[in-house]
Structures are given as structure tokens and as C-alpha cells.
Amino acid sequence: MPSAAPSLSIAVLGCGTVGTQVVRLLLEQGEELSARAGTRLELAGIAVRSLETERDPVVPRDLLTTDAESLVERADVVVELMGGTERARDLILRGIEAGASVVTANKALLASQYGELFSRADAAGVDLLFEAAVAGAVPVVRGVRESLAGDRIERVIGIMNGTTNYVLDAMTTAGWDVDAAVTRAQELGYAEADPTADVDGHDAAAKAAILAALAFHTRVDLRDVTREGIRGVTPEDIEAAREAGGVIKLLGIAERVATPQGERVAVQVHPAVLPLEHPLASVRGAFNAVVLEAQAAGRLMFYGAGAGGPETASAVLGDVVAAARHRVTGGRAPAESTHATLAPARPADLGARMQIRLRVADRPGVLAHVSTALAQHGVSIESVRQRPGDDGSATLTVVTHEARLDALLRTTAALQATTGVEELLSAYRVEQA
Amino acid sequence: MPSAAPSLSIAVLGCGTVGTQVVRLLLEQGEELSARAGTRLELAGIAVRSLETERDPVVPRDLLTTDAESLVERADVVVELMGGTERARDLILRGIEAGASVVTANKALLASQYGELFSRADAAGVDLLFEAAVAGAVPVVRGVRESLAGDRIERVIGIMNGTTNYVLDAMTTAGWDVDAAVTRAQELGYAEADPTADVDGHDAAAKAAILAALAFHTRVDLRDVTREGIRGVTPEDIEAAREAGGVIKLLGIAERVATPQGERVAVQVHPAVLPLEHPLASVRGAFNAVVLEAQAAGRLMFYGAGAGGPETASAVLGDVVAAARHRVTGGRAPAESTHATLAPARPADLGARMQIRLRVADRPGVLAHVSTALAQHGVSIESVRQRPGDDGSATLTVVTHEARLDALLRTTAALQATTGVEELLSAYRVEQA
Known part of the structure; x- marks a missing residue:
């Protein structure tokens, strides 16, 4: 020096x-x-x-x-x-x-x-x-703030929380339930004594909000981030995803949404079924990875250790x-960029495919009731699998075609009151590869 | 505005x-x-x-x-x-x-x-x-120049040329030989009419030299980059890699090497066998990906479209x-950083594992001759597979333990004059997962 x-x-x-x-x-x-x-x-x-x-x-x-x-x-x-x-x-x-x-x-x-x-x-x-x-350690903030400054980012999708990825990975490979996997994560130092911030998606929601603000040049209020954690994920959900050729990951997703009222921003954190061909499907253990989908650059992925x-x-x-x-x-890092000032999207602005798992009475006619309930909300079915249980009930796994998210949410609510449906076991978004 | x-x-x-x-x-x-x-x-x-x-x-x-x-x-x-x-x-x-x-x-x-x-x-x-x-589009230059500026990069390893990755991928999935795959790449616009710069590794060598200079704060002379292209890769080599649980990729590798004379820099471009678990093994088609191995950050991968x-x-x-x-x-991008001024490494400074494929006479004693030739150069064997041919000869695939690169190069030269060895079919570095 x-x-x-x-x-x-x-x-x-x-x-x-x-x-x-x-x-x-x-x-x-x-x-x-x-x-x-x-x-x-x-x-x-x-x-x-x-x-x-x-x-x-x-x-x-x-x-x-x-x-x-x-x-x-x-x-x-x-x-x-x-x-x-x-x-x-x-x-x-x-x-x-x-x-x-x-x-x-x-x-x-x-x-x-x-x-x-x-x-x-x-x-x-x-x-x-x-x-x-x-x-x-994954340099995605600089990627969004600087490397992609000459492009238009359409969507940011990532595994932004290593603890929950470890937990879901352990459930997938060892067949544990979520409590056992969280306990193991705590023993290994991947999870805090109070795992709420991770398990309930608060940590991922904060990260997704930050990336959304940077990517879309808009302030994002954390209260506008929809958030669902992994407490409800069961080994049976993971098995159903596996049978469909996928894995369940907790995703943070920030995206531009075109609406008749102009472009909006949606930021969501929720477990989703990812097909194995998706670049995020193979992210194991406590690693993080973020995919940026940009107009000119296409899909870019950043991968590495998410904590430590x-x-x-x-x-x-x-x-x-x-x-x-x-x-x-002289000079300084990019200032805050809020010139786009996009409004938050509503469920009616969003589309999704969904994997819905139901415990139903194992008798003729139930599938007809379920199909009707879906059709009444304008939701069409891509695939159905029914598997008999050992107690007179059966498990029905329905994957829908893309539909409006508000319609899907109304559908899952309605299904709980549909004749022959005993329990809504789970409903997860399904991502495209 | x-x-x-x-x-x-x-x-x-x-x-x-x-x-x-x-x-x-x-x-x-x-x-x-x-x-x-x-x-x-x-x-x-x-x-x-x-x-x-x-x-x-x-x-x-x-x-x-x-x-x-x-x-x-x-x-x-x-x-x-x-x-x-x-x-x-x-x-x-x-x-x-x-x-x-x-x-x-x-x-x-x-x-x-x-x-x-x-x-x-x-x-x-x-x-x-x-x-x-x-x-x-993969933002690895900014990653090395800025994001990792607070860390010590030990090694940069990547698929830096999309054309050759497409070619090797097509050979792997379609069983084509290299000429057929290059012709297909030309038809698709992935390869130039004169594919030399890609196929012989010149393009990857230039990129690896640039990343080495940035990562190690040292000027790198392109003449110090060792370079081997993919013209010699055969469908049989790819099949042998597959049997060993790997794929062949053209890699650009820049790394720090500790020597008794102080730290040096090695920059190499060559085809190598990658185990399927390696993050670069699943990079398909014309995509690029670069892994940075840093002291504190661990392994970071950047992935995306390498051209277009x-x-x-x-x-x-x-x-x-x-x-x-x-x-x-005000301000400006980082200036050239050459304070480290590391010398180029020599083969004697480097270690490698190698997969060596030989056509040998199918008779007793040949393996003993081959083993002796390896032992004489201080190279020990990790695995051997022998497969009979249909013409009185057999194919021997030897994977070595880690050895000095100069010893490995002398070994492959010596094997060509070893009793019972009819032809050295190929010799590729084997990367660790």
C-alpha cells in the first residue's frame, strides 16, 4: 500500500x-x-x-x-x-x-x-x-441492480431460504415429516431455535420484496407480499409431487403482470410443485438459487450458499x-430506482396451475361432484389420479390447467363443501419447466 | 426525462x-x-x-x-x-x-x-x-470483478463456449460423431462456417484468460493458456465417460496453484470427464455456466445463454x-488490477486425475505391462475396465488417482510404446464432483 x-x-x-x-x-x-x-x-x-x-x-x-x-x-x-x-x-x-x-x-x-x-x-x-x-453469497442483488440494468426483467423466481430448502429436501430424501426435518435442521445449525421466520416464509418474503423493488423499479410494501410457509407440507404431498415428476420447493416469485389497468407487480412466497427439468428443482440442501427471466437475456440462474x-x-x-x-x-452505487411505480397485483390479475389433493369418500359419483365444482369456477382439469385409502376413503389428486388465481382460491374453498369431499389435503401452485 | x-x-x-x-x-x-x-x-x-x-x-x-x-x-x-x-x-x-x-x-x-x-x-x-x-448474457465478469472483490477466488471453472457444448451434448444424446454434430450446429446457426475458433478451443481460451486476469489480479498471456479442443472426442469416449457415471464437457479452468516457488496461475482449456453430480454436468445445449470457487463464498454458479x-x-x-x-x-468501473503478478504454472505444478483409453492386444499380460508403465511414472490406478473388441483387440479404460500432470503426460506418451498397446485412444482429465 x-x-x-x-x-x-x-x-x-x-x-x-x-x-x-x-x-x-x-x-x-x-x-x-x-x-x-x-x-x-x-x-x-x-x-x-x-x-x-x-x-x-x-x-x-x-x-x-x-x-x-x-x-x-x-x-x-x-x-x-x-x-x-x-x-x-x-x-x-x-x-x-x-x-x-x-x-x-x-x-x-x-x-x-x-x-x-x-x-x-x-x-x-x-x-x-x-x-x-x-x-x-449468491450475487443476485448486483445482478439485478447492475448486470441486468440494460434489460427488462419479467420475473424473478428463486429458492431464497436455505433452511426451508434443507427441510423440504430432507423430507423428500428421508421421508420425514416437517417437524422431524425442522428438528434435524436445528441440530445441524441450519434452523434457529424459533424457526418461525424461515418456516413461515417471512425471511423469503423479505428477500422477494427486495428483489422485486430492484427488478421492477418500484417500491414494494411487505404487506403486499402473499406468503405461505411450509408447515402444511406433508410427506404425502411430496410423494404426490414425485409421482407427477416433480418436487416441492418453497419459492419466492416476483413478476410483472399485465392487466387492463396497466402493468402491476406480484410478489408471492409459497410452496410449489416444480417439474424436475426446472433449473431450481435440483437445488439441494441449504443452497439458494435465483432465476432471473429477462426479455433479452432469457433465463439466468445464480446459485450458491444462501447462508453461513x-x-x-x-x-x-x-x-x-x-x-x-x-x-x-468518486461515484456511488445505483440510487433507489422507483420511476416505474407499479401497483401491486391482485389475485384476479394472476394465473396459475394448481395441484389439489383431496380426501374423498371412495364411492361412485364423487369425481363428478368434484369436476362440477371445478367447472363452476371456470377451472379445467389437466389430470386426475385417484388412489384408494385403507379406511373407505380415497385420495384424489387433481392438476388444473392454468386458471385465474382468484378462481382457483374460490374453487379450493368450494371443494371443502362439495359432496363426497372429506378434506382438502393440500393445494399447491405448479410451475412450468 | x-x-x-x-x-x-x-x-x-x-x-x-x-x-x-x-x-x-x-x-x-x-x-x-x-x-x-x-x-x-x-x-x-x-x-x-x-x-x-x-x-x-x-x-x-x-x-x-x-x-x-x-x-x-x-x-x-x-x-x-x-x-x-x-x-x-x-x-x-x-x-x-x-x-x-x-x-x-x-x-x-x-x-x-x-x-x-x-x-x-x-x-x-x-x-x-x-x-x-x-x-x-451470463454476468460472470461483474461477479468476478465486483461481487467477489471481498473474497479470494481459488478457481474458475466453466463451460465457456456454447457451440462446443451443443456439439458434445448432441454427441451424447444422439450418438453422433463430432463432424456430424458440428454440421448440425452449423445448420442451426450455433457454429460458424469455419468452426475453428470454437471447436479448437480458441474462444474458450480467450474467455478463460480474461477471467483468470480478473480473478487473480494478474496479467495472463494467451500463450500461457494450454488448449485442447474437441476434435478428438469420439462417441466411444463419451460412452466410456457415461459408463463411469460422467459426461465429457469442454472446460475452461483458471486456478491458483501453490508451488515451492510461490503461488502461480494455471489456465487450461480441454475436454474433461465430469461426474453427473457436478453442477456443470447438467448444462445442456448452447448454454454457458461458470463456477467460481472462493475461499469464503464457497462454490457459486452463474448460468445462462452464452451467445445469441x-x-x-x-x-x-x-x-x-x-x-x-x-x-x-462520477466514479468509474474497477481499474485493471495486476498487483498479484503471479507467474504462469508449469505442468509439474499441477495435479490431475485422468481417464486413459487404450486399444490393446487381447491376450494375457498386457494389463501387467500397462500397470508397470503407469507405476514407473509414479501414477497409481483407481480403476480399470477391459472390454473385448471384435478383432482380437480389447479396449482398456484406466482411471488414475491424482498425479502430477507432467507425470501423466509422460505416462500417456510412454503407453504408446508399451508392449501390447496398439493405440492410445484418448486421455482426458477427470474432475471431482
Whole structure:
């Protein structure tokens, strides 16, 4: 390093799994990272809640502080890895006001305060970077924000949560039920003690909302994201998908929808049946993958580790180097882009195919009742399989042709009151290969 | 667009398949692209060799010019899509001297003149962007240059040429020989009338050299890239790979190699046997995919269309928007990074496993001779399969354990003079899953 070059001070907020790895790599690879950034990167401090907590020995004790406020005020780049929303937001805004660029992995914060954070960063002329907030090490944020900036993204579809992908994968390969697979994921460290954020799709919803905002140049309110988690997925659902040549994955899907009232944006998180030929069908374990469907580029897939300390730290440090380069050469990362201002889509704007599984009375005429119920809602049937149970009932698996989503939702509600139908076992969207 | 914002003038050099699509998208999506760039993008002209050539009607005739020199001198962004090296280089340098940023898809030019182009662009403080030069629409250049800037890339391995992947895929699925598959690729427009650049690995070598330079912060001389094309691959080789649970792919591989003399860089292009579990094994047809193996991020894969007019144009326009953003907000793309200055590796520095296929005399003792020849070079055997032929000879397929590459190359040479060996049919590297 030329000793004359001014250095940049980096403040790390939070020293959990990811924070520890960021600190380790900043120290171990400091010279190399500084060479790439074009200036010396100096770790100014690490804000923690308590100085007493036992930590990895790579974390220098003399850099720890509980005074996050004064740390961010003397930083050139604030790296927020503490999680939570209120205090993280306050510290980020304090850093921005003091002229620091911000790197964060906090998807919950971004998804809920996207507009405010961006407005403040743009007004201050600093970077707001968050590659690590979506799909861990997988560089899909930069892909959407920059690589595809010359194209029109039509749809973003991905496996955005590694925990639920591990769980569904374990259910598929080991035949476990969802509780057993979640317990196993917890034992392996893939799932939190309280798995709600993952299992109920909140985490994937936040990521899908962030990608939708970037891809469609529109602010997306998290309340407009429809969300269904994986708690209802049974081994029998997975077996039915397998028989149909598919697998069940929890997908985050953000797409443009043409409507008579103009273009809208739909963001949905739900389990879906994917045919084995789909590029996302072979994503195993805790990996993430995101497919961008663009007008000119066609289908692009980004694949890699969706979580993990070192993996997430890699994405964080890529952003730190980018922010530092901007400090050295001028310029900044793309500002918030909201010029499209598309409205959220409604179920009536969306189409879908659905796999509906019903427990029915095993007697003649039931299929006729079911078919009639579907027809009454304008839903036509692509295939039906009936399998006898051992208790006088049978399982009926219906795959529909593409229909309006509102019609499909009304149909599944109506089927529960249809003569001969004992139980609606499951209803999942079916993706095209 | 605010009418007060100054516009940027874009010069397109070349109006072939990609140039036509770039022009089309610049005109059709001009408002949207301008909104993203933060300034009006104005197509200033399209340099062509002849005004008389028949062209797609989307190309405005009044923008065509044969005076490329004066076009580049009044451009803010020069988009070089003419191919070839000498004239393309002269025009790019002329544009750089005049203060224009450069976007190019010209991998042959970049691989051969990387240092000069970068030095001149860096001296002038302008951008040199080339996402489209490697793997078409697949945004791997930005991935290496920016997303992984905070990590240490150990290895880049990819299917970087769609034509040869189509050919090998057709040989695998249809059982064709290489000539028939190349002819089919030509009929479909995947291969040029003269397929040399693709089939003999020149195209993949240029791309691998570019990625190596970016990933390892070192200038890479194209003459240091070892290169073997697919002309020698037979249906029998593919069948032997299949029996071993793999497929044959033409790979570009760039990697760091630790040696007693310090770290070196190896860049190689050759057909290799990939186990079906490898993420690159399932890349079909003319698609491209590149895997980055990084210290912290682990394995990341980028997948998409490796060629095609609209697909390549998407990557070109992403770079045009990036160059325009830099003009508006200041700053620039990463400069050339050569601080590592690693030397090229030699075969003695490299390790490999190999699948060696031999036609041997079908009589006792031959396997002993072959085993002895391998042992004499320090190469140990992982598996052997012998299959009788119909002419008194047999086919022996040997897979070695990992050994030094120079020893393996000496071994295959020695095997041709080993008693009982009639012919060395093929010798391919075997990749780990």
C-alpha cells in the first residue's frame, strides 16, 4: 500500500456468526482487500451489546465497544450485522447523517424500511449496499441492480431460504415429516431455535420484496407480499409431487403482470410443485438459487450458499470494497430506482396451475361432484389420479390447467363443501419447466 | 426525462447480429434505459463497412456511417461489436483518447491486448467494460470483478463456449460423431462456417484468460493458456465417460496453484470427464455456466445463454447503463488490477486425475505391462475396465488417482510404446464432483 493514501475506517455493528467472519477476513486479508479497494481499510471498531460475552479469539478485544453511536460517527463505512430493526435503523441513519456508506445484511430491516433508508442515503450521497441480505453469497442483488440494468426483467423466481430448502429436501430424501426435518435442521445449525421466520416464509418474503423493488423499479410494501410457509407440507404431498415428476420447493416469485389497468407487480412466497427439468428443482440442501427471466437475456440462474458465516461475509466484504472504491474514485452505487411505480397485483390479475389433493369418500359419483365444482369456477382439469385409502376413503389428486388465481382460491374453498369431499389435503401452485 | 439533463451519445461499431439487437433495444427501450442511467442515452451513429448491405428494418439508415473514426470521436460511450482485432483496437483507443468509455464484446481483442487497453483506459480515466465478452448474457465478469472483490477466488471453472457444448451434448444424446454434430450446429446457426475458433478451443481460451486476469489480479498471456479442443472426442469416449457415471464437457479452468516457488496461475482449456453430480454436468445445449470457487463464498454458479443476439445485447446494454451512470454520478468501473503478478504454472505444478483409453492386444499380460508403465511414472490406478473388441483387440479404460500432470503426460506418451498397446485412444482429465 502506498502509505500516503488516506485510509478508510470500517465500523462493524454486531459480532455474531457473520460479524465474526467479517472481522476475521478484514484482518487476515486486509492487505489484499486494501489493494483492491485502492486505499487502506482500517477496522475502526466492533459494536457489541456486552464486552463480557465469550468470543472467537480472532476478534481483537481492544476493538470491541458498546458505544455504537460514537463508532458509527467516525466511520467511513458502517457494516450493520446486528439484526433487528429499530436499533439497527437508528445506527444506520446516524452513520448516513455523518457521511458514512452503509453495508447491511439485514433483510427484515430493508424490506420494512426500504424507502426511508434509500431516501436518506441518496440525500446524503452515500452508498447503501446489501448483497448479503438476499441469498447470502449468491450475487443476485448486483445482478439485478447492475448486470441486468440494460434489460427488462419479467420475473424473478428463486429458492431464497436455505433452511426451508434443507427441510423440504430432507423430507423428500428421508421421508420425514416437517417437524422431524425442522428438528434435524436445528441440530445441524441450519434452523434457529424459533424457526418461525424461515418456516413461515417471512425471511423469503423479505428477500422477494427486495428483489422485486430492484427488478421492477418500484417500491414494494411487505404487506403486499402473499406468503405461505411450509408447515402444511406433508410427506404425502411430496410423494404426490414425485409421482407427477416433480418436487416441492418453497419459492419466492416476483413478476410483472399485465392487466387492463396497466402493468402491476406480484410478489408471492409459497410452496410449489416444480417439474424436475426446472433449473431450481435440483437445488439441494441449504443452497439458494435465483432465476432471473429477462426479455433479452432469457433465463439466468445464480446459485450458491444462501447462508453461513464465511459465505455471507464474502458478500459483505464485496460490498465494503465497492463502497471503498467509490470513496477513492468518486461515484456511488445505483440510487433507489422507483420511476416505474407499479401497483401491486391482485389475485384476479394472476394465473396459475394448481395441484389439489383431496380426501374423498371412495364411492361412485364423487369425481363428478368434484369436476362440477371445478367447472363452476371456470377451472379445467389437466389430470386426475385417484388412489384408494385403507379406511373407505380415497385420495384424489387433481392438476388444473392454468386458471385465474382468484378462481382457483374460490374453487379450493368450494371443494371443502362439495359432496363426497372429506378434506382438502393440500393445494399447491405448479410451475412450468 | 428532465429535459435539462445533458444527454450521452452512444456510438455503435458494427451492425451484425449483436449490433442490430443493441440498436433495437436502445431505440425500443430508450426511455427506460435513460431513466436507469440518469441521463438521456442518444444513439449517435452506427459504424458499418458498407451502407449498401441489407439490414434489419429496425436499424435507422440515417444513423449508419462508414466513417467510424469521426463517430468515435464525438461519442461518450463507444460500443465495439465489429470483431477482429486491429481496426477494433485502433477505434477503441481513438475513442479512449477522445475521452469516451468503452463497452466491448470482443474477447479475442481483450485476451490479446488486455494490458494495453486497460492502461490506456485507466490513464484516460474512462471505463472499459466487457461483460458480453465472456459467457454472453451470463454476468460472470461483474461477479468476478465486483461481487467477489471481498473474497479470494481459488478457481474458475466453466463451460465457456456454447457451440462446443451443443456439439458434445448432441454427441451424447444422439450418438453422433463430432463432424456430424458440428454440421448440425452449423445448420442451426450455433457454429460458424469455419468452426475453428470454437471447436479448437480458441474462444474458450480467450474467455478463460480474461477471467483468470480478473480473478487473480494478474496479467495472463494467451500463450500461457494450454488448449485442447474437441476434435478428438469420439462417441466411444463419451460412452466410456457415461459408463463411469460422467459426461465429457469442454472446460475452461483458471486456478491458483501453490508451488515451492510461490503461488502461480494455471489456465487450461480441454475436454474433461465430469461426474453427473457436478453442477456443470447438467448444462445442456448452447448454454454457458461458470463456477467460481472462493475461499469464503464457497462454490457459486452463474448460468445462462452464452451467445445469441438479444442475450449478448443484454450484457452490452447493462455495461452501457453502468458507463452512463458513472458519467452522471462520477466514479468509474474497477481499474485493471495486476498487483498479484503471479507467474504462469508449469505442468509439474499441477495435479490431475485422468481417464486413459487404450486399444490393446487381447491376450494375457498386457494389463501387467500397462500397470508397470503407469507405476514407473509414479501414477497409481483407481480403476480399470477391459472390454473385448471384435478383432482380437480389447479396449482398456484406466482411471488414475491424482498425479502430477507432467507425470501423466509422460505416462500417456510412454503407453504408446508399451508392449501390447496398439493405440492410445484418448486421455482426458477427470474432475471431482
